[in-house]
Amino acid sequence: MKEITAVIRRDKLQETKKVLEDLGFPSVSIQSVDGRGKQRGMVCNNDLDPDLPDSFCTPAKLKPTPATYALVHALPTVALFVPKRMLTMVVPDDLVTMIVKSIISVNKTGKTGDGKIFVSPVEGAIRVRTSETGGEAIA
Amino acid sequence: MKMIRAFIRPEKEQEVVQALEGAGFPSLTKMPVFGRGKQKGLQVGPIHYDELPKMLVMMVVNDTEVDRVVKLMIEKSKTGFVGDGKIFISPVEVAYTVRTGEAVL
Numbered sequence: 001m002k003e004i005t006a007v008i009r010r011d012k013l014q015e016t017k018k019v020l021e022d023l024g025f026p027s028v029s030i031q032s033v034d035g036r037g038k039q040r041g042m043v044c045n046n047d048l049d050p051d052l053p054d055s056f057c058t059p060a061k062l063k064p065t066p067a068t069y070a071l072v073h074a075l076p077t078v079a080l081f082v083p084k085r086m087l088t089m090v091v092p093d094d095l096v097t098m099i100v101k102s103i104i105s106v107n108k109t110g111k112t113g114d115g116k117i118f119v120s121p122v123e124g125a126i127r128v129r130t131s132e133t134g135g136e137a138i139a
Numbered sequence: 140m141k142m143i144r145a146f147i148r149p150e151k152e153q154e155v156v157q158a159l160e161g162a163g164f165p166s167l168t169k170m171p172v173f174g175r176g177k178q179k180g181l182q183v184g185p186i187h188y189d190e191l192p193k194m195l196v197m198m199v200v201n202d203t204e205v206d207r208v209v210k211l212m213i214e215k216s217k218t219g220f221v222g223d224g225k226i227f228i229s230p231v232e233v234a235y236t237v238r239t240g241e242a243v244l
Contacts, residue, residue: 037165039165120231121232
């Protein structure tokens with residue numbers, strides 16, 4: 001068994017869910033998280049995420065002098081963290097590559113901020129209702 | 140690669156993030172969580188708090204960098220009182236970048 005942790009764009013969540021459902025993997029945990037990558041956040045007011053809440057945007061860092069005080073209002077604000085959705089799912093070993101490929105194909109826009117997918121091993125799984133273990137629990 | 144999940148005090152989060160950024164680890168995911176440790180929460184006078192707010196910082200780094208990141212996190216989030224949090228490290232086999240579809244961190 002492997003655990004797939006995918007951090008993706010907020011607006012791609014429904015499409016991703018649809019594709020996973022069509023593949024036969026409707027079981028997924030979804031969480032709202034804030035994240036950033038090696039770009040250290042992003043510039044607000046651009047087309048990467050039009051629905052970015054204002055609470056995530058902070059003014060650009062500048063030394064407070066009279067000149068920069070006027071400038072700071074003209075500069076774009078930056079978001080140090082960007083709201084994302086984190087999907088977690090546990091799947092059988094042989095289907096990991098196929099599921100990862102399909103998640104990538106849905107979420108790929110070619111712009112920064114598309115997200116990351118991590119695959120890590122899981123030692124056991126138990127279905128609480130029936131106490132089934134192992135492969136039966138995630139089937 | 141290893142995934143580091145650190146449960147730290149929410150007020151120490153910014154300090155930890157800035158220290159990590161300074162050391163060259165800007166990429167991370169954070170989420171607010173509620174939890175308790177072996178002290179079963181917190182007793183303040185007559186009021187008992189069963190679960191306390193924490194910040195979960197999640198990041199995936201190369202094997203060689205784990206010690207450095209963990210040391211930095213401990214250094215910045217330590218207060219010496221109960222409730223400083225825990226750090227868990229687990230293996231990650233592959234990390235894909237969605238934009239390129241490549242299996243590199």
